[in-house]
Amino acid sequence: SVAKAIEQNDGTYNCYVSLDKESALQKAERVQKKIDSGEATSLFAGVPIAIKDNICEKGKLTSCSSKILSNFKPPYNATVINKLNDADMVPFGKVNMDEFAMGSTTETSFYGPTKNPWDVTKVPGGSSGGAAASVAADESLIALGSDTGGSIRQPASFCGVTGLKPTYGAVSRYGLIAYASSLDQIGPLGKDVLDVAGVFNVIKGKDVKDGTSMESEVFDLADIKLDNLKGKKIGIPNDYFGEGISAEVAASVKAAAQTLKDLGADVEEFDMPIVKYAIPTYYIIACAEACSNLSRFDGIKYGYKSKDAFNLTDVYFKSRSEGFGMEVKKRIMLGNFVLSSGYFDAYYKKALQAKGLICKAFNEAFQKYDFLLGPVAPTTALKMGEGLSDPLAMYLGDIYTVMINIAGLPSLALPCGFDTNSMPIGMQLIGKPFDEKTILSAGYAYQ
Ligand code: GLN
Numbered sequence: 001s002v003a004k005a006i007e008q009n010d011g012t013y014n015c016y017v018s019l020d021k022e023s024a025l026q027k028a029e030r031v032q033k034k035i036d037s038g039e040a041t042s043l044f045a046g047v048p049i050a051i052k053d054n055i056c057e058k059g060k061l062t063s064c065s066s067k068i069l070s071n072f073k074p075p076y077n078a079t080v081i082n083k084l085n086d087a088d089m090v091p092f093g094k095v096n097m098d099e100f101a102m103g104s105t106t107e108t109s110f111y112g113p114t115k116n117p118w119d120v121t122k123v124p125g126g127s128s129g130g131a132a133a134s135v136a137a138d139e140s141l142i143a144l145g146s147d148t149g150g151s152i153r154q155p156a157s158f159c160g161v162t163g164l165k166p167t168y169g170a171v172s173r174y175g176l177i178a179y180a181s182s183l184d185q186i187g188p189l190g191k192d193v194l195d196v197a198g199v200f201n202v203i204k205g206k207d208v209k210d211g212t213s214m215e216s217e218v219f220d221l222a223d224i225k226l227d228n229l230k231g232k233k234i235g236i237p238n239d240y241f242g243e244g245i246s247a248e249v250a251a252s253v254k255a256a257a258q259t260l261k262d263l264g265a266d267v268e269e270f271d272m273p274i275v276k277y278a279i280p281t282y283y284i285i286a287c288a289e290a291c292s293n294l295s296r297f298d299g300i301k302y303g304y305k306s307k308d309a310f311n312l313t314d315v316y317f318k319s320r321s322e323g324f325g326m327e328v329k330k331r332i333m334l335g336n337f338v339l340s341s342g343y344f345d346a347y348y349k350k351a352l353q354a355k356g357l358i359c360k361a362f363n364e365a366f367q368k369y370d371f372l373l374g375p376v377a378p379t380t381a382l383k384m385g386e387g388l389s390d391p392l393a394m395y396l397g398d399i400y401t402v403m404i405n406i407a408g409l410p411s412l413a414l415p416c417g418f419d420t421n422s423m424p425i426g427m428q429l430i431g432k433p434f435d436e437k438t439i440l441s442a443g444y445a446y447q
Contacts, residue, residue: 162195
């Protein structure tokens with residue numbers, strides 16, 4: 001069982017920041033009674049679910065894996081938590097992440113790194129590394145993560161599990177502690193496409209508390225099983241196979257393309273030269289929004305307050321200096337720099353122009369194709385420590401994921417093979433806005 005796996009292995013993998021066994025067990029008992037009396041109608045009634053530690057749960061530690069929130073218990077639930085509860089699911093623990101979701105390795109957590117269950121000398125990816133590793137290690141059946149620039153898809157891919165980054169607006173962000181508000185989305189990670197599709201149906205929908213959320217079609221899981229790939233047009237961006245991709249990852253994704261072809265799809269390669277602007281555009285927009293979002297952590301309203309602050313300026317200065325880790329500080333500084341007068345036009349404004357071009361390139365591609373196929377990351381999981389020692393290389397590793405957030409598109413990451421060290425390789429199916437059904441159906445047909 002999940003509880004046994006956690007007991008036996010979480011000392012090694014470190015997927016969980018906090019566990020709430022008692023209230024989870026009580027809830028499970030209540031749900032069992034409802035199931036027995038025929039009152040519980042949801043397909044997922046009684047299913048335990050792990051929650052990334054940046055999603056607020058009333059009265060439960062929600063730390064963003066940061067010292068600055070290491071004592072923060074929110075007074076309210078995120079909308080997704082209410083929706084899970086309405087479906088009688090059982091949130092039972094908070095999973096580890098890169099501090100404030102900034103990173104690709106889950107090594108920047110205040111609570112120590114999570115390890116990849118396939119090989120504990122390697123990272124699980126990030127920032128939803130705890131979520132992905134918990135599913136891979138059977139320490140959860142399903143988990144909620146968040147994806148700002150790949151944080152669901154890349155750890156899913158490094159840990160050999162399936163993850164969905166929904167369309168921007170498909171799932172309410174109310175109660176998700178913001179990293180970059182125009183890019184953030186909550187989504188599920190699970191063992192396979194159907195699990196992920198089912199939980200996506202549970203959490204999605206318009207929410208008056210998130211003005212960017214929108215209603216979208218609730219599909220039947222049976223439709224996903226029935227829909228087939230015959231006649232579907234799939235585009236493969238050539239520029240997703242450029243410099244830096246490992247030969248094994250490229251070969252594995254190309255082999256998956258052939259499988260999709262064998263299943264009846266039309267597969268075609270096309271050029272997408274805008275890919276070369278993906279990383280700078282993303283890091284400028286994400287850091288600009290992050291420095292604004294993180295200004296609320298000041299030692300007064302929430303969380304950690306420095307013990308030896310003398311006056312008010314001191315409270316702000318020392319609480320933030322002591323409460324934030326290095327990666328977060330770096331990004332706050334970068335964000336303030338690109339927004340500062342004198343540099344705004346050269347950086348932030350340029351990034352917004354590039355964003356326009358990225359959206360245009362996807363729009364054009366979707367005139368021709370039903371969905372797109374590409375790798376999730378250029379390599380399989382890195383060795384622990386590698387990303388931290390070469391941050392630029394780590395940022396470059398986000399090249400295939402970040403444009404999807406910039407354009408607000410849905411993308412499904414799923415396993416497509418192994419490298420010679422038996423580490424999982426992932427691919428992603430990128431869909432039209434609010435057309436999760438097509439990529440989920442294709443993923444189901446493939447898996
Ligand atoms: N690795 C990316 C970053 O560090 C993406 C993180 C995310 O999606 N939260 O910003």
